[in-house]
Amino acid sequence: GAVVSQHPSRVICKSGTSVKIECRSLDFQATTMFWYRQFPKQSLMLMATSNEGSKATYEQGVEKDKFLINHASLTLSTLTVTSAHPEDSSFYICSASPGRKPTGYSEQYFGPGTRLTVT
Amino acid sequence: GENVEQHPSTLSVQEGDSAVIKCTYSDSASNYFPWYKQELGKRPQLIIDIRSNVGEKKDQRIAVTLNKTAKHFSLHITETQPEDSAVYFCAASKGANTDKLIFGTGTRLQVFP
Secondary structure, X not given: OOOEEEEOOEEEEOOOOOEEEEEEEOOOOOOEEEEEEEOXXXXXXXXXXXXXXXXXXXXXXXXXXXXXEEEEEOOEEEEXXXXXXXXXXXXXXXXXXXXXXXXXXXXXXXXXXEEEEEO | OOOEEEEOOEEEEEOOOOEEEEEEEOOOOXXXXXXXXXXXXXXXXXXXXXXXXXXXXXXOOEEEEEEXXXXXXXXXXXXXXXXXXXXXXXXXXXXXXXXXXXXXXXXXEEEEO
């Protein structure tokens, strides 16, 4: 159980175009989804937190008009990189949380990631 | 906001030896500390976690210790095996409504046969 998928797994696009990445929770409803970016040999950096039906909360330094996040349902969140540039090339990983357990914390389940290359 | 530091950045050990990775955090309100293993190009996998009401937790060859007063926690891997080679990340969370995780900088562990 607790499977999260991402699509596509790899994408190459030209500079100036937009790319949409999907994150789906396959066997549970995700009240919250998170989007991370990971550059080579670096850590996961949280970009934004999204709750179903509401606007995403972006971390400091992340341009919300460039990285559009939509969490339209309890099983799907999308990240759209608009007007992509080579410096946006990275590994984008989503995670999904089913909501807090009685113990107080809800585990995050990670997707397999999407490698974006902007040429 | 929360800041998580992790040391060392790289760690090489002989098979069978122990490996220890240490993390410190800045926000005393953090109360959940998971550890993830990430292989190249793959998703992070949760290997063990600890909550602030516990000082130590063990799962077979893996253990985690937490010192809330000093705001640091450590991962201990005993009897290391080549398949333990990966990048390990610690993380911290306040367990608040968003439950967001702040990751450490990562440790590349190499276990030589």
